Amino acid sequence: MAASASSGPSRYLREEDRIHIADRLRENASIRQIAAELGRSPSTVSREIRRNGALWRGKDWVYRPHAAHRRAEQRRPRPKPGKIGENPELRDFIQHHLERRWSPEQICQALTARFPDRPEMHLTHETIYQALYVQGRGELRRELTKALRTGRTMRRPHRQSYKRLPRNIRDMVMISERPAEAADRAVPGHWEGDLIIGKGGKSAIATLVERSTRYVMLAHLPGEHNAAATRDALVTTVRTLPPHLRRSRTWDQGSEMAAHKTFTLATDMPVYFCDPGSPWQRGSNENTNGLLRQYFAKGTDLSVHTREHLDAVAAELNGRPRKTLSWQTPAQRLSKLLNAMA
Incomplete structure (x- = not known):
């Protein structure tokens, strides 16, 4: 069976995608089959059923597509305030250590050590990178990217290392x-x-x-x-x-x-x-x-x-x-x- 949508998958599952999932579940199709038909990862389909389905008498999952779509939409109001933006103490700590040229990972470790019993002061280094690089969030001053190791204002993927030819140095010991x-x-x-x-x-x-x-x-x-x-x-x-x-x-x-x-x-x-x-x-x-x-x-x-x-x-x-x-x-x-x- 082909998926109902022909324009290709968007970032989020659409209502017609959820209807397709429900139809195929009733036909006892596997998660992998449904994912292939939708052009999605099997984990996406599995996670959708767990998050937006409902347990029937505490044992089996019952998936109703329209109710699942409403649940998903209710969880998606944007923009959501970020953890750093909501906590001035956390923001000031991060900015102070970025100014000292600490890496985001070093800062996260220092937060855990300094505030072991305060989970609101704990976060991952990726959260700091997102606060610096994701346009429109405004949780950390953009100019602080200059204090990072790369100093870049945009994130870039790693490239292959440049390979040099060997030099003629006498009596080298390898x-x-x-x-x-x-x-x-x-x-x-x-x-x-x-x-x-x-x-x-x-x-x-x-x-x-x-x-x-x-x-x-x-x-x-x-x-x-x-x-x-x-x-x-x-x-x-x-x-x-x-x-x-x-x-x-x-x-x-x-x-x-x-x-x-x-x-x-x-x-x-x-x-x-x-x-x-x-x-x-x-x-x-x-x-x-x-x-x-x-x-x-x-x-x-x-x-x-x-x-x-x-x-x-x-x-x-x-x-x-x-x-x-x-x-x-x-x-x-x-x-x-x-x-x-x-």
């Missing part, structure tokens, strides 16, 4: 030879690194992320970021670490790492190289570089930032709670590990 303790993040002292590049490729910041704690360190390259300049900046940064936190460094095959052997001689810290086109092998660093773009936007001159500003940015990132650390901060996790090792 990531497959990196110690197992680095791969499972069991021991602190293994770092991932990369460069974020400024306007016209004329300035850069080297980023280092410790794999076990996600602790961040930044090295400034206001001028050249060739192999020698990158090596010298990283040597200066790494030498501030105690020896037991200098176990390894993982980098991609960028030409700025051509002097990796002299870096290792100066720091006693071996360098391992990722496979070409495999950014997930430095996942913590890729994630951190995305966070850093909140502070150092693409297409801007990175040479204007002072050493003090870089230190402040690193401190702010190291003070943010992370889901992957059970909502501890990188600074807290590193401090605990250092105390345990001591």
Whole structure:
């Protein structure tokens, strides 16, 4: 039997769709058959029967299409006030933490921890995204989207990562030879690194992320970021670490790492190289570089930032709670590990 409507399914079930469901149920058609005839998901049909049908003597579902349609229409008055818009305390808490560049997921976790016995202060991170991006809701200031990691005013789907060709760097030691303790993040002292590049490729910041704690360190390259300049900046940064936190460094095959052997001689810290086109092998660093773009936007001159500003940015990132650390901060996790090792 064909569905009564020929114009294709709308977002909501129509009355004629509900009549079709009722007719086919009387003919003992399966949920999947009815869904296929309507061009809907089986879960849509099943949910419709549960929500808008009625239990007969507490056992069997009785589905009356016209009554079901009235029930559905009564539940659909728009616009409905959102949870954030109805609760000024909740809205102010979210906006305050967005201004501090916390992610929606971090904010939701903080709400649960701060107000454990107040369900009206609990929500999902998707609710925050909806309040920011859905036009007309007005629950959060639209300009706060600039404080999100992407800084976008519209949501976009993920795209495939750009795959680079391998570089000719002599004497590379590949990531497959990196110690197992680095791969499972069991021991602190293994770092991932990369460069974020400024306007016209004329300035850069080297980023280092410790794999076990996600602790961040930044090295400034206001001028050249060739192999020698990158090596010298990283040597200066790494030498501030105690020896037991200098176990390894993982980098991609960028030409700025051509002097990796002299870096290792100066720091006693071996360098391992990722496979070409495999950014997930430095996942913590890729994630951190995305966070850093909140502070150092693409297409801007990175040479204007002072050493003090870089230190402040690193401190702010190291003070943010992370889901992957059970909502501890990188600074807290590193401090605990250092105390345990001591």
